[in-house]
Amino acid sequence: MKNDLFGGILRALRTLIFVAAALFASRAGAQGRISGVVYDSLRTHGPLANATVVLIEPSRYATTDEKGRFSFDSVAPGKYSIGFTHDVLDSLDLQGPIATANVAAGAAASVVLAVPSATTMYARLCPAVHDTSTGMVIGRVRDVDDQSALANAAVSTEWAEYVISGGRAVPSRMHAATKSGAGGIYLLCGIPTNVALEVRTELAGIVVGPSPLDMHGRIFTRVDFAVSRKDDAAREMPLAATHGDSIAFAAYGPGTATLHGVVRGADGKPLKDAVVSVIGTERSARSDAAGAFRVEQIPAGTRAIEVKSIGMMPVTFSMDFPTHGTRDTTVGVTKQAQQLKAVSVEERAAQLSPMLADGFATRQAHGLGSFLTAKDLAKHNYSDLIGVLSTVRGMHIAYGTKGYPLPQMLGSMNLTTDFCVPNFWVDGAPFHVTTAGPGGKYPYTDLSDSVRPEMVKGIEVYTTPGEVPAQYDKFSSTGCGSIVIWTR
Numbered sequence: 256m257k258n259d260l261f262g263g264i265l266r267a268l269r270t271l272i273f274v275a276a277a278l279f280a281s282r283a284g285a286q287g288r289i290s291g292v293v294y295d296s297l298r299t300h301g302p303l304a305n306a307t308v309v310l311i312e313p314s315r316y317a318t319t320d321e322k323g324r325f326s327f328d329s330v331a332p333g334k335y336s337i338g339f340t341h342d343v344l345d346s347l348d349l350q351g352p353i354a355t356a357n358v359a360a361g362a363a364a365s366v367v368l369a370v371p372s373a374t375t376m377y378a379r380l381c382p383a384v385h386d387t388s389t390g391m392v393i394g395r396v397r398d399v400d401d402q403s404a405l406a407n408a409a410v411s412t413e414w415a416e417y418v419i420s421g422g423r424a425v426p427s428r429m430h431a432a433t434k435s436g437a438g439g440i441y442l443l444c445g446i447p448t449n450v451a452l453e454v455r456t457e458l459a460g461i462v463v464g465p466s467p468l469d470m471h472g473r474i475f476t477r478v479d480f481a482v483s484r485k486d487d488a489a490r491e492m493p494l495a496a497t498h499g500d501s502i503a504f505a506a507y508g509p510g511t512a513t514l515h516g517v518v519r520g521a522d523g524k525p526l527k528d529a530v531v532s533v534i535g536t537e538r539s540a541r542s543d544a545a546g547a548f549r550v551e552q553i554p555a556g557t558r559a560i561e562v563k564s565i566g567m568m569p570v571t572f573s574m575d576f577p578t579h580g581t582r583d584t585t586v587g588v589t590k591q592a593q594q595l596k597a598v599s600v601e602e603r604a605a606q607l608s609p610m611l612a613d614g615f616a617t618r619q620a621h622g623l624g625s626f627l628t629a630k631d632l633a634k635h636n637y638s639d640l641i642g643v644l645s646t647v648r649g650m651h652i653a654y655g656t657k658g659y660p661l662p663q664m665l666g667s668m669n670l671t672t673d674f675c676v677p678n679f680w681v682d683g684a685p686f687h688v689t690t691a692g693p694g695g696k697y698p699y700t701d702l703s704d705s706v707r708p709e710m711v712k713g714i715e716v717y718t719t720p721g722e723v724p725a726q727y728d729k730f731s732s733t734g735c736g737s738i739v740i741w742t743r
């Protein structure tokens with residue numbers, strides 16, 4: 256009897272164990288899986304790596320791989336909410352959209368997540384009413400040496416807009432400015448997307464830029480800046496230094512960074528005599544027969560580099576230069592200048608001079624700027640170009656520490672100063688003049704010797720930002736107007 260009872264209990268335990276095992280197996284088999292991809296529809300228009308995906312209800316997390324993929328295994332059947340976070344969204348204090356996944360027993364659910372579109376982001380971040388051809392520029396300002404975020408950095412850009420008034424187009428200078436937040440993030444709203452711009456930043460007298468920017472019609476563009484707080488050459492030069500005062504200039508000293516590299520053509524071969532320049536500075540170099548170049552004394556921080564070669568389209572890119580650092584690069588100049596088709600001329604016509612073809616007479620009729628013609632010059636016996644410029648409204652001839660004449664211009668963008676160094680153009684091309692002439696020569700010797708008064712056919716002088724024609728406008732990067740000289 257006792258044995259029969261014990262045997263019954265043992266059989267019952269075996270049955271319970273079998274049932275529990277079967278139940279556990281059925282529950283384990285009922286687990287599902289969630290997988291998916293996160294896309295960056297704002298910047299790269301591709302997979303978003305290193306995004307943190309959140310399975311909200313059970314508080315589970317996964318990180319996307321380099322292809323934006325993620326997965327959650329062993330998910331019980333049910334309905335789940337899934338979201339994600341990323342530095343791109345965190346820096347803007349935004350959240351990604353929430354998606355829903357329905358998991359069936361033993362099945363896999365697929366989810367696609369995406370960063371909000373540029374249009375959506377623009378509406379959220381810049382809620383004011385903007386023109387349809389505008390967008391936003393966003394970026395981060397950081398220290399180039401320790402990579403820390405820099406707050407309160409002033410970021411700005413300028414452009415010209417034309418308004419029809421009295422039957423003619425009147426230019427108006429537009430300005431957008433902001434400051435970086437605690438995380439170094441800044442946002443510029445209402446920026447035109449169809450014109451070339453230059454963006455710069457300033458922090459405690461340290462200037463980075465200008466960085467060329469062309470949004471190419473895009474609503475969203477990102478421009479980051481790295482600032483050196485250790486390189487004195489990165490500080491904005493005082494008026495005296497920019498006007499050629501060697502003592503003031505020496506006090507700031509040369510930059511601490513260096514760039515060297517190689518320029519190659521479309522065929523991959525070294526390109527000789529390509530000019531490599533650091534935009535916004537006077538630092539440049541020319542490549543040798545091996546295509547090699549070296550530019551020294553560059554102010555540290557983010558700098559825009561421009562590479563030019565005859566017959567090729569210019570190449571522009573930005574680089575971050577650490578204080579006392581050296582960067583190496585290989586530049587490929589592959590885009591050739593457009594080759595125009597041959598034109599057959601069947602009738603003779605009066606050929607316009609470059610000055611008239613460029614619109615000198617039209618601009619003169621609009622009354623913007625000051626103009627001198629050959630007839631005006633013939634009334635006086637000028638000895639050199641300095642004498643000609645001294646008679647133009649808005650011009651001022653000062654004398655440097657060595658007593659040489661220094662043409663300066665009234666109407667600086669910096670309202671705390673009276674004069675600035677103008678931008679020169681000769682026959683439609685920029686003519687670079689230095690602020691410290693070699694061998695004791697005054698800064699404008701090269702220009703004055705190259706262009707004699709008897710060679711001049713016309714001069715245009717623009718002293719304020721609203722009147723400078725777009726093709727001769729460098730106000731945003733130099734803070735000064737332009738002088739356009741036409742020769743016979």
